[in-house]
Amino acid sequence: MTYSNDWWRKAVIYQIYPKSFFDTNGDGCGDIKGIYQKLDYLADLGVDALWISPMYTSPMKDNGYDISDYYRIDPLFGTNEELYQLISAAHSKKIKIIMDFVANHTSDQHQWFLESQQSKDNPYSDFYIWKDPKPDGSEPNNWGSHFGGSAWEYCSVRNQYYLHYYAKEQPDLNWENEGVRQAIYQAMRFWAEKGIDGWRMDVITEISKYTDFPDYETNSEIPVVGFMHSNGPRLHEFIQEMHREVFEPYGLMTVGEAQDSDAQMAQMFLDRERKELDMMFTFEHMDVDVEPDTPNRKWQLQAFNLPKLKRVFADWQTSLVNVGWNALYFENHDRPRIISRWGNDTDYRYESATAFATILHGQKGTPFIYQGEEIGMTNIKLPLSEYDDVEISNNYQELVEKNQTLSHKEFIAAVYQIGRDNARTPMQWNRQENAGFTNGTPWFPVNQRYLEINVSCDQVDRQSISEYYKQLIYLRHTEAILTEGSFVLLLEKDEKIFAFERTLENETWLILANLSAETLEFPPSLRREHSRRIIQNYPEANQTVLRPYESTIISYQNK
Structure with missing residues (x-):
């Protein structure tokens, strides 16, 4: 099933975290002019669109995801006019612009909240979620914040608590209030009319709340983050309204952040007949090394489980056939560097980076690349006090x-x-001071591996990760099998090899990667006669073994 006007189905999208991308004025923070200056680099890479993390006015308690004015660019990044110029310049290079929108919460410095907290009867009093204390003065329920502690903060002026799923400086909006919804849609229309091409919707599955606010059942006194934090009773109604009000009239591409949503849930969000979202970012595959159901949440780790990762990917691939479209990613501003997390970022950095890229870009869906992923940037280790x-x-x-x-x-x-700060270190452009990111003092430490890992070195390296990415992007643009071919998972229980087949008409591609530092036998069941290599990350092909982090795509004709 293909749709001629869905440009994003054959696209590769590049995420920019503007604060860490490129600084042009020496203040240590990236800016809009920095993105403008790097458009040629992005065009050469071959990407079709830029997803830019929030640049709206913000106190920066959560690096821009706490918005105090939806209509104004924060002076840290530049001006509205500079963003309009960036949109125009990107379009001239056939690169689309996707903005990041936070509809679940605002900053506590937003005018709506400043008014709301003053009394129970002002025009904005019901723009946020306020509840009375329990008889003993404690929080209304045991809901927890994703950032730790209770999801409720007391306000002495109103003698009530307000709800915040994230930091206390990020109060949740009350989507039951139609005035809130219309105010959000109006802000989105403002940017749509400036020419943007799509939205990434931050934590969109959290906007609908369980309005009876029951306690979670638990034996622990630690506030709970659980199933009631997502996929509330009116969620689909709200997204469908958003689609009618904004997405459809302006022809905008949409991708929603959807924690706690599995592939079966995704069918409802992504079914075109339902008119909700175009794509979703699942969290499932990124949690395979997180111990489930503990009060420590994401911080309780377990060993990486490749069979589980394969099952999750395969479930999303097969569940969305002829229903919806996958958003494919390993890295973003909330995720660490994949080669440091699950790969080998020392002895096999090139092989590891290209192996994970092959697995991701070989699947059906739209691949997203996070800044620095295309050069194999790595995690950073700092004293706790230096994290932001x-x-x-x-x-x-x-x-x-x-x-x-x-x-x-x-x-x-x-x-x-x-x-998350692993992904937020400044982009490494060259071997100059501060990796060429700024001539001032960077807002966050530069990864000290920048002398060996940077764009300039990568562009002359005989084994270039970015060159490999260019090849993958070219294949996405030119080979229909990647966008239209079927998906079949192979070697499901193998703990070191990720393998699957994509088939379209008479041709099949075998996508194969050894995700270990060991040399393995090339699985006899996957050997094919009369085949040809489409891409590989070792200089010479080997038909009998898979070397450490070796990956390849092999084409053959079906009988």
Whole structure:
């Protein structure tokens, strides 16, 4: 099933975290002019669209995901006019612009909240979710914040608590209020009329709340983050209304962040007949090394489980056939560097980076590349005090200092593996001071591996990760089998090899990767006569073994 006007089905999308991309004015933070100056680099890479993380006015408690004015670009990044110029310049290079929109919450410095907290009867009093204390003065229920602690914060002026799924400076909007919904749609229309091409919808599956606000059943005194935090009773109604009001009239592509949604749930969001979203970012595949159902949530780690990763990917591939479309990713601003998390970022950095890329880009869906992923950037290890992320600091206070459910050593080990700041280090452009990111003092430490890992070195390296990405992007643009071919998972229980087949008409592609540092036998069941290599990450093909992190795509004709 193909749709001629769905440009995103054959596209590759590149995410920019603007604060860390490229700084042009020496203040240590990336800016809009920095993106403008790197458009030629992005065009040469071959990407079709840029997803840019929020640049709206913000106190930056959560690096821009706490918005205080939906209509104005934060001076940290530039001006509205500079963004309009960027949109025009990108379009001239056939690159589309996708903005990031946060509809679940605002900053506590947004004018709506400043008014709302003043009384129970002002025009904005019901724009947020306010509840009376329990008779003993405690929180209305035991719901927890993703960033640690209770999801409720007390306001003495109203003698009530307000709900915040994230930091206390990020109060949740009350989507039951039609005035809230219309205010959000109006802000989205403003940017649509400026020429943007789509939206990435932050935590969109959390906008509908269980309005009876029941407690979670638990034996623990630790506030709970659970199933009631997502997929509330009016969620689909709200998204369908958003589609009617904004997405459809302006022809916008949409991809929604959808934690706690599985492939079966995704069918409802992505079924074209239902008119909701075009794509969703699942969390399932990114949680295969997280111990489930613990009060420590994402910080309680377990061993990487490749068979589980394969099952999750395969489930999404098969469940959405002729129903919806996959958004494919390993890295983003909330995820660490994949080669540091599940691969080998030292001895086999090139092989590891290209192996994971082959597996991802070989699947059916739209691949998303996060800045620096295309050059094999790695995680960073810092003293705890040097991390910037509110999620890290809040959870450390909650889990280590207050509840003592994790030791300092366990928590910092988890930060090194999955902390969000791993992805937020400045982009590494060259070997100059601060990796060429800024001539000032960077807002966050530069990864000290920038002397060996940077764009300039990658462009002259005989084994270039970015060149491999260019080949994958070219295949996405030119080979229908990647967008239209069927998907069949192979070697489902193998703990080191990820293999699957894509088939279209008389041709089949075998996508294969050894995701280990061991040399393995090339599986006899996967050997094909009269085949040809489409792409491979070792210089010479080998028909009998798979070397460490070796990946390849092999084409053959069906009998």
